[in-house]
Amino acid sequence: MKKIISFLTVVVILLLTCSSVFATNININTEQEENNTNTTSNTIESSKSILELISKDVCEINLNDMGNFKKELVEFDSHEKELTIKLSVTNTMKQEELTNPIEVFFVLDNSESMEELYQDKAKMEYVKETAKAFANGLFNAFTSPKIGIIGFSSIDPISDTSSTLGSLDDAKLLLPLSDSKENIQSTIDSYSENHGPYTNIEAGLELAQANFSENANTQKYIILISDGIPNLSLDTEHTLTYSGTNATNTKNKLIELGQAENYHLYSILMSSNESSTENPNAPTIEDGSRHMTYGELAEEIFGTVQNPTAGKFYYDDYENLSDILNNDILNSMITVKDNSLKNIVIKDYFPQEIVDNFNFEYVEEPNIGTVTEEISSEDNSITWTIDVLEEEQVATLSYKLSLKDKYNEAIVDKILPTNEKVDITFETEEGKGSSSSDVSPTIRLSYDDTTYDKNIPQTGNYITFYIVTAVIILGIFAGIKLHSYNKLK
Numbered sequence: 001m002k003k004i005i006s007f008l009t010v011v012v013i014l015l016l017t018c019s020s021v022f023a024t025n026i027n028i029n030t031e032q033e034e035n036n037t038n039t040t041s042n043t044i045e046s047s048k049s050i051l052e053l054i055s056k057d058v059c060e061i062n063l064n065d066m067g068n069f070k071k072e073l074v075e076f077d078s079h080e081k082e083l084t085i086k087l088s089v090t091n092t093m094k095q096e097e098l099t100n101p102i103e104v105f106f107v108l109d110n111s112e113s114m115e116e117l118y119q120d121k122a123k124m125e126y127v128k129e130t131a132k133a134f135a136n137g138l139f140n141a142f143t144s145p146k147i148g149i150i151g152f153s154s155i156d157p158i159s160d161t162s163s164t165l166g167s168l169d170d171a172k173l174l175l176p177l178s179d180s181k182e183n184i185q186s187t188i189d190s191y192s193e194n195h196g197p198y199t200n201i202e203a204g205l206e207l208a209q210a211n212f213s214e215n216a217n218t219q220k221y222i223i224l225i226s227d228g229i230p231n232l233s234l235d236t237e238h239t240l241t242y243s244g245t246n247a248t249n250t251k252n253k254l255i256e257l258g259q260a261e262n263y264h265l266y267s268i269l270m271s272s273n274e275s276s277t278e279n280p281n282a283p284t285i286e287d288g289s290r291h292m293t294y295g296e297l298a299e300e301i302f303g304t305v306q307n308p309t310a311g312k313f314y315y316d317d318y319e320n321l322s323d324i325l326n327n328d329i330l331n332s333m334i335t336v337k338d339n340s341l342k343n344i345v346i347k348d349y350f351p352q353e354i355v356d357n358f359n360f361e362y363v364e365e366p367n368i369g370t371v372t373e374e375i376s377s378e379d380n381s382i383t384w385t386i387d388v389l390e391e392e393q394v395a396t397l398s399y400k401l402s403l404k405d406k407y408n409e410a411i412v413d414k415i416l417p418t419n420e421k422v423d424i425t426f427e428t429e430e431g432k433g434s435s436s437s438d439v440s441p442t443i444r445l446s447y448d449d450t451t452y453d454k455n456i457p458q459t460g461n462y463i464t465f466y467i468v469t470a471v472i473i474l475g476i477f478a479g480i481k482l483h484s485y486n487k488l489k
Helices: 002-040 123-141 181-189 201-210 244-259 294-302 318-333 352-357 460-488
Strands: 043-045 049-055 059-063 067-077 082-091 102-109 146-152 171-178 219-226 263-270 312-316 341-349 358-364 381-389 394-403 406-408 415-417 421-428 431-437 442-447
Touching: 059 421, 059 431, 067 341, 067 421, 082 341, 082 381, 102 123, 102 171, 102 201, 123 181, 123 219, 123 318, 146 181, 146 201, 171 181, 171 201, 201 219, 201 244, 219 318, 244 263, 244 294, 263 294, 263 318, 294 312, 312 318, 352 358, 352 406, 352 415, 381 394
Parallel strands: 102 146, 102 219, 219 263, 263 312
Antiparallel strands: 043 406, 049 442, 059 067, 067 082, 082 394, 146 171, 341 381, 341 421, 358 394, 415 442, 421 431
């Protein structure tokens, strides 16, 4: 019996020793696993995380009341852990409506010489075609412009004995200021029906001035068109000569109108390339060797194209009349403000935590301008450059941020702005401007408890040991009982 007990005791001791060693091994393995966990705890797999949208704050920047910048979140996918942000720049300006009243008087030469042909077409026909086109352009550019028509030449002293030569009778108010396109067009078509032999420009200018409204806010325009130098003016001598009194009187009237407030004067002299030709009815030059040329007579009254007496002066051929009137003059009357935004530079900065843990890619390239290909490593920004953004134009681009497969666990549960700030510089007609904003959408990452692995305690081996030990002890007691029973027998 003693031998059995001794044997069983040895077995128990051996089992206890093995269990200690086994326990030690388990502890070692546990420590190793803990160490391994510690070495990888800085990163987390994206699949074991949840991406939340905290705010959809929209970044808006005013560009000197001429435009607007906007940065907003347009798409968010929690499952894919990605979001799309759209940037847009809008030029909010529109062409200013010309609201100031505008009045225009055509002062048209209807002397007999206007019936003469130039390149198989009467001079007056050039005037009619051009003036009607100008009127249409004026109505397209302005709200309810008013146009009046005056014809000037002279009376016919033989057929009209009741009128006075060299007076306002030499000009006729064919149409008072009117906003009726129909009346304006028909009057231009018939302006040459009543004409005389002489040219009294001063009478035409005087009559136009007298028939403008008294509205101080109205812009007043006189467009004078003639084919010759005046040989008559508002005087009592009726010299019917070029130069001298007639030239002086006409010039003085031009100066008066040019200096009047809200008056704009355009003088067009159609020359048919006669500027260097002597006028046989003109005075001679100082040495008496020749008569003054048409150009010299014109300069005496109107000045030169480069240095006019008043307003603006054109001395050109009939075939160029349309270009002068419908391009140069009409465009000068239409005040167009430069409402474009120029040299726009947008820098969108990203927080370091976004740069480190999210992928960046463009999903929509800019429709206007250029942008850097990727986030700059120097300042964590992208730069969008737009040379010119015209009235009502909208420039856009979009990019996507997607969580990397593994990211730093330090950002878990932190509220993250997707962008750090936006800086904008730009230029307008008034000068340079700049603005900035740090408003941005915000997000947060958290653990996904349904998928994130936890450490399970390794207790299975201890349970096995306890069971084996218990069986051995029971076996010892059973052996003792059996031995005692046999002995009694």
